[in-house]
Amino acid sequence: MLQWKMHVHNAIFTPPFPDKIAFHNLIDSLGAYQGIFRNNEYLELYSRYQTRVWPSVSHEKTYRDLISYLEESVRPDEISRFEPFRERALTYPETLTGSFSFSRPVSSDFSHVGISMRHSPWGMHVTFSPGKDRTAVEKMLNSSEKVCWETLWQGLSPWFSEEEIERLAYEIIRTIPEELVRGAVFYRETPSPFGDGTVKTLAYEFKKDRWHRNLLEEEPLPPSLKTQAYRRKDELILRTNIFVGSVLPLFRIDIPYRNLEVFGLYPFRDFLADYSVRSVRLASAFTSCLFRFASFWEDGVYQMEGLPAIASALSPEDPHSLVVLPLWNVTENALPEIRRSTRLSDPLFFDREKGMGLILLRDCPIESAQSVVCPNLGKKLSCPVDAPLTVRAFLETR
Numbered sequence: 001m002l003q004w005k006m007h008v009h010n011a012i013f014t015p016p017f018p019d020k021i022a023f024h025n026l027i028d029s030l031g032a033y034q035g036i037f038r039n040n041e042y043l044e045l046y047s048r049y050q051t052r053v054w055p056s057v058s059h060e061k062t063y064r065d066l067i068s069y070l071e072e073s074v075r076p077d078e079i080s081r082f083e084p085f086r087e088r089a090l091t092y093p094e095t096l097t098g099s100f101s102f103s104r105p106v107s108s109d110f111s112h113v114g115i116s117m118r119h120s121p122w123g124m125h126v127t128f129s130p131g132k133d134r135t136a137v138e139k140m141l142n143s144s145e146k147v148c149w150e151t152l153w154q155g156l157s158p159w160f161s162e163e164e165i166e167r168l169a170y171e172i173i174r175t176i177p178e179e180l181v182r183g184a185v186f187y188r189e190t191p192s193p194f195g196d197g198t199v200k201t202l203a204y205e206f207k208k209d210r211w212h213r214n215l216l217e218e219e220p221l222p223p224s225l226k227t228q229a230y231r232r233k234d235e236l237i238l239r240t241n242i243f244v245g246s247v248l249p250l251f252r253i254d255i256p257y258r259n260l261e262v263f264g265l266y267p268f269r270d271f272l273a274d275y276s277v278r279s280v281r282l283a284s285a286f287t288s289c290l291f292r293f294a295s296f297w298e299d300g301v302y303q304m305e306g307l308p309a310i311a312s313a314l315s316p317e318d319p320h321s322l323v324v325l326p327l328w329n330v331t332e333n334a335l336p337e338i339r340r341s342t343r344l345s346d347p348l349f350f351d352r353e354k355g356m357g358l359i360l361l362r363d364c365p366i367e368s369a370q371s372v373v374c375p376n377l378g379k380k381l382s383c384p385v386d387a388p389l390t391v392r393a394f395l396e397t398r
Contacts, residue, residue, distance in 0.1 A: 007059040008163050009042045011170040013213050015162030016202060017193035022155030029147045030116075031140070033128035037063040039285070040092050040123045044163070053110060053128045063124055064090075070115070075103040085115075094119045097144075099129075099137045114141040121153055121287050122160050161288040162190065168244060168279050169204060172251065173211055175278065177271055179263045181206045186242065186253040187216070225249065225345060225363060229257075242272060245280025245302075246347040247293050247313050272344055301335060301350040304358065304398075310347055311391045314362050320392035323369045325377070327357035328384045341380040357383070358394075366390065 004023045006014050023045075026034070033053050035046030043061045050057045054069055067089055074082045078100045085098040099114040114129035114137035129140035165188065172186060185205045192198040201216040227240040236257040241249040260268055283294035293313045296306025311319035327338065330350065335357075338348060342359055349358040359377075361369055369388035378385045 004045055004047055005059070006045055006159075008166050009038060009044060009059070011163075011166040012173060012211055013166050013169070015159050015166060016190055016213070016215070017162075018159055019155065022152075022159065025155055026152055029152060030127050030144060031129065033130065035126055036120055036122055037066070037124045037126070038122055044123075050128070053113060053130055066126065070100075073102045073104060073113075075101045077101075089117060092119065092124060093117065097141050099134055099141065101134075112137050114138060116141055116144055118149070121157070157288070158191065161290060164283070164286045164288050164291065165190075165250065168250060168282065171279055171282060172242065172253075172275060173204070175271070175275060177263065177267070180255060180259055180268070180271075183256040183259055184253060186251050188251050223249075223252070240272070241345070243276045243279075243344055244283055244291070245294055245297060246276055246344060247280070247310055248290070249345070250279075269344070273339065276344060301348050301357075304349050304351050307349060307358070307360070307391065308395070311360060314347075314360065320390060320395075322391045323361045323364055323366045323388050324391055324394050325359040325361060325369060325374065325388050326386035326394070327359070327381070328355065328386060330355050330357040330383050334381075334383055338381060338383075341377060360391075361388070 004027075006018060008014050027047060032047050032049035035043050035050055035057075038044035040063050043057065043059055043063075043066075046057060046059075054061075054066070056069070067086060070082070071086065082098070082100055085096070085100075088096055096117040097115065099112060101112050102110065109132060110130035112131050112133055114131070116127040116129065118125045118127075127144065129137050131137040131140065169186075169188065176184065185203055187201055187203050189199045189201055192200050202213055203216045204211060204213050206212075225241060227238065230237055230239065232254075237254050238257055238260060239252055239254050242251040242253055244250050255268070277300065280294050280297045283291040284297050286294065293306065293310045296303045296310065302310060307324075308319065311322050315322055330338070332352075335348070335350065338357060338359070342348065343362070345362045347360045349360065350356070351358075361373065364373060366388055374385055374388055
């Protein structure tokens with residue numbers, strides 16, 4: 001059975017349930033010698049057969065390492081043909097093909113190698129087509145023109161979406177304060193491997209000096225945007241969400257209350273707030289639709305242009321009915337004060353030219369915003385707080 005080597009750079013775990021059918025379809029369509037350089041850098045997916053063409057291939061190899069290997073392997077009399085190919089390859093083109101004789105083939109069967117490069121949604125995809133002569137190789141290269149690339153990329157999309165989530169999970173593992181590590185468990189949901197439309201819960205926990213990821217068998221507490229407290233045996237546990245950029249409650253974390261008494265509730269909130277910022281900065285370079293909202297993140301806040309998209313992420317059913325709270329005479333120096341005074345689940349927008357801030361209130365009726373949120377913020381903030389209004393009304397006034 002043809003297999004792929006899968007690895008996630010800057011993460012501990014790979015996606016939990018790889019879709020083997022998607023990888024087999026890729027190999028059935030394009031052969032065994034291929035791989036994808038994530039963000040045009042490290043080789044994240046590759047067929048184990050790739051070593052027959054590129055013996056030193058590994059996850060540590062980069063796209064530029066591939067170009068260097070080709071430079072070393074192409075026969076001297078082919079260099080003049082290879083140079084234009086090399087120059088184009090370094091510009092990360094949409095598509096590029098070429099075929100060259102190798103001076104040091106791994107076997108006599110691979111004395112000539114065709115190379116096909118194509119921009120995928122996740123980085124450069126490279127296919128080798130090895131053969132005994134140029135005619136055979138170019139025939140294989142021409143067959144790739146019949147491939148339905150869109151179908152192949154759709155099959156890989158869930159894997160890369162899960163890969164991006166695992167990078168965000170590693171950000172928690174990497175930055176969680178040492179005092180909270182032991183006893184803490186954080187969770188996320190993932191599509192069931194059985195393709196039945198259900199979801200499974202993964203639990204991440206530090207045991208025996210390393211992090212473990214396990215499929216949760218029992219039913220967890222139902223998801224909630226509110227902090228929950230429950231008893232686990234004789235211990236009081238606090239469960240709260242971990243947000244990506246104040247928008248996506250992607251993870252939940254359980255912390256024994258005794259740990260928080262020692263560490264402090266305010267430092268714990270600071271950790272959650274810092275993660276919110278670090279994670280959205282990381283997610284702004286992701287390709288999954290799940291993280292499209294992160295593209296509006298800029299210099300620590302969201303751009304005003306992102307309000308419709310982010311409101312839709314918070315309330316897909318009726319985004320325009322959400323409530324916003326305008327702030328005036330806002331400066332860069334005032335942003336930390338505003339963040340400390342608002343909920344972690346309420347995204348903050350900033351118009352630098354107008355000196356206007358905007359807080360998007362999650363799950364807050366306009367009556368509550370008028371009677372509770374606005375007066376309380378007015379006491380805490382040095383900048384003027386305007387009357388709340390709906391997203392629809394705000395967009396109509398701009």
